Amino acid sequence: MKFALFLSSALVAIVPALAYSSTQAGLFAQDHFTGPYVHSxxxxxxxxxxAGVINSVELIPGMTCQLYREPSCAQEAIPxxxxxxxxxYDIGAPARSARCLK
Structure with a gap:
């Protein structure tokens, strides 16, 4: 009985994480997908x-992000x-804001 309760609790925790990875992009404050992040x-x-800075981006297939060096998506976009x-490493500097599109 306790094992069944443990197993059902584990599934409840895992299923939302799988749903995130297939429907959203993650914008991370630190390199290598660590630190505070937001979902797009x-x-x-x-x-x-x-933190006001984007150092790494994890995209789902088919999604693109326009990165900006200004906090309000101003100036020229970097696709x-x-x-x-x-x-x-990839574009020479961290981004300050982004617009992501499916």
Whole structure:
């Protein structure tokens, strides 16, 4: 009985995590997908992390993000079409905001 309760609790915790990974992008404040992050559902709204900087981006297939060096999605966009474990390495500097689209 206790094992069944444990197993059902584990499934309740795992299923939402799987749903996130298949429907949203993650914008992380630190390199290698660590630190504070926010989810983007691909609606094109301007977002940033709680730390105010984006150092790594994890995208679902078919999603792209426009990265900006200004906090309000201002100035020229830098397109990103694949995961980036380190924006510092891939585009030369971290981003301050992003717009992601499905």
């Amino acid at each position: 559902n691909g609606d094109g709204s301007c977002i940033t992390t709680p 990103l079409k694949r995961d980036s474990a380190s924006l510092r």
